[in-house]
Amino acid sequence: xxxxxxxxxxxxxxxxxxxxxxxxxxxxxxxxxxxxxxxxxxxxxxxxxxxxxxxxxxxxxxxxxxxxxxxxxxxxxxxxxxxxxxxxxxxxxxxxxxxxxxxxxxxxxxxxxxxxxxxxxxxxxxxxxxxxxxxxxxxxxxxxxxxxxxxxxxxxxxxxxxxxxxxxxxxxxxxxxxxxxxxxxxxxxxxxxxxxxxxxxxxxxxxxxxxxxxxxxxxxxxxxxxxxxxxxxxxxxxxxxxxxxxxxxxxxxxxxxxxxxxxxxxxxxxxxxxxxxxxxxxxxxxxx
Numbered sequence: 001x002x003x004x005x006x007x008x009x010x011x012x013x014x015x016x017x018x019x020x021x022x023x024x025x026x027x028x029x030x031x032x033x034x035x036x037x038x039x040x041x042x043x044x045x046x047x048x049x050x051x052x053x054x055x056x057x058x059x060x061x062x063x064x065x066x067x068x069x070x071x072x073x074x075x076x077x078x079x080x081x082x083x084x085x086x087x088x089x090x091x092x093x094x095x096x097x098x099x100x101x102x103x104x105x106x107x108x109x110x111x112x113x114x115x116x117x118x119x120x121x122x123x124x125x126x127x128x129x130x131x132x133x134x135x136x137x138x139x140x141x142x143x144x145x146x147x148x149x150x151x152x153x154x155x156x157x158x159x160x161x162x163x164x165x166x167x168x169x170x171x172x173x174x175x176x177x178x179x180x181x182x183x184x185x186x187x188x189x190x191x192x193x194x195x196x197x198x199x200x201x202x203x204x205x206x207x208x209x210x211x212x213x214x215x216x217x218x219x220x221x222x223x224x225x226x227x228x229x230x231x232x233x234x235x236x237x238x239x240x241x242x243x244x245x246x247x248x249x250x251x252x253x254x255x256x257x258x259x260x261x262x263x264x265x266x267x268x269x270x271x272x273x274x275x276x277x278x279x280x281x282x283x284x285x286x287x288x
Contacts, residue, residue, distance in 0.1 A: 004127050005029045005051070009039040009069070010058035015088060015112045019056060022116050023123060028054075036064035043073050051078070053130050054123060055085045056110065067104035071197060074105040081160060082133045084126040086110045098168040099215045103198040107160075108167040133160070148188055148209065149202030157200035158212045158261035165214050165254035172259075173216040173250035174268035175224050178276055179207040180243030183232065187244075190231040194224075204269055212264070218286065221248040225284050247271025249287035 006028045010016035020030045031052070033039045043055055055073065057066040070085050084107045093101070093109050101109065107126070110119065133156065142153030149157060158174070165172040179187035184207035191201050191209055200212040213224060225246040232244055249267035251257040267287035275285040 003027060003029045004053040005031060006054045006056065006123070007031045007033060007039065007042055007052040008056050009033040009036070009061065009066075010056070010088060011035070011062050012058060015058065015090075018112075018114075018116070019088070019119070022120050026120050026124060028123070034062070036061045036066065036069040039069050040072055043076075043079060052083060053127055055083060056088055057085060057106075058088045059090075067100060067106070070101075070104045070106055074197065081105065081157060082130060082137060084108075084130055086122075086126070088112055095169075099170055102164055102168045102170050102214050103196065105198065106168075107164050129163070144203065146188060147192070149200060151202065151204055154200055154202030154204070154210060154212065155262060155265060157202075158265055161198075161200060161212055161214050162254060162259065162261045162264070165251075166258065167255075169253050169255040170215050171217040171220070171250060171252050172254050172264065173213045173218065173221040173224075173248060174210060174264045175213065175221050175246060175248040176204060176208065176210040176265075176268040176272040177225065177228060178205075178243075178245045178272055179209075180232070181207075183207075183243070186232060186235055187228070190228055190235070194227060194231060204265075208269075208272070210265060210268060212261075216250065217252050218248070218250040221250050222284055229283075244283060245272060245275040246284045247273070247275050247287065248284070 006023050008016050008019055011034050023030050033042050043052060057069055059066045073079050085105055086108050087101055087106045088110050090112050136156050141150055143149050187209055195201050198214050202210055204210045229244050247268050249264055251259050271285040271287040275283055
């Protein structure tokens with residue numbers, strides 16, 4: 001197997017050197033960058049065939065916000081969502097900072113100073129996750145021609161988002177929606193337009209889509225469904241009363257209320273079935 005590559009982006013000599021030593025002892029090929037711009041150049045340079053398996057960004061970086069660097073890395077489809085990005089910090093992140101990092105595609109904060117063996121184990125676990133996800137992504141069938149995830153692709157992405165929500169002690173929701181008759185593609189377009197960078201959006205049935213939304217609680221799930229309904233209405237369909245139906249489930253804190261990703265998806269779609277069976281005004285249903 002090819003040696004795993006880790007990209008360490010830090011201006012702090014002591015922290016970066018310690019991290020490099022830990023990674024090198026565990027067989028990683030370590031590449032170093034000192035600024036956010038250098039991180040983008042190295043992280044997105046696939047010409048060498050040695051794209052990073054893990055990326056560690058320091059907070060702060062001398063030129064750009066590390067969350068902006070993470071967003072830029074995530075926006076490049078060649079790197080995508082499957083490469084873990086960790087954020088090295090010397091302070092205890094607040095809840096607000098955790099939510100911002102989650103939405104920027106940061107998988108976990110790494111506090112410094114750190115325990116070498118604990119950090120090494122963390123790197124190994126993330127490498128294993130990345131390699132297993134890469135095997136699952138091999139071949140076709142994860143997204144359709146419009147860029148929306150298939151059921152298989154959505155389930156895989158939900159696993160990643162659940163893991164990230166756990167490490168950030170953040171909320172996580174899944175909202176499943178069924179389009180009005182004849183408006184399946186309209187619903188898909190609306191979701192692509194409204195979706196955040198951190199959301200995972202996929203098709204779960206004929207005329208049905210689901211959104212896995214990190215940093216979103218039960219109230220946020222209802223607001224998401226209502227925004228979709230308003231956008232569908234604005235496009236000429238009566239989203240709520242003309243056929244749009246929604247079901248959702250959410251956890252307030254994925255660390256204290258662990259949930260299997262497949263269960264989150266299953267509960268949201270089960271709630272959607274209830275909403276579809278009800279001809280009354282209750283077009284948004286929570287999983288009971």
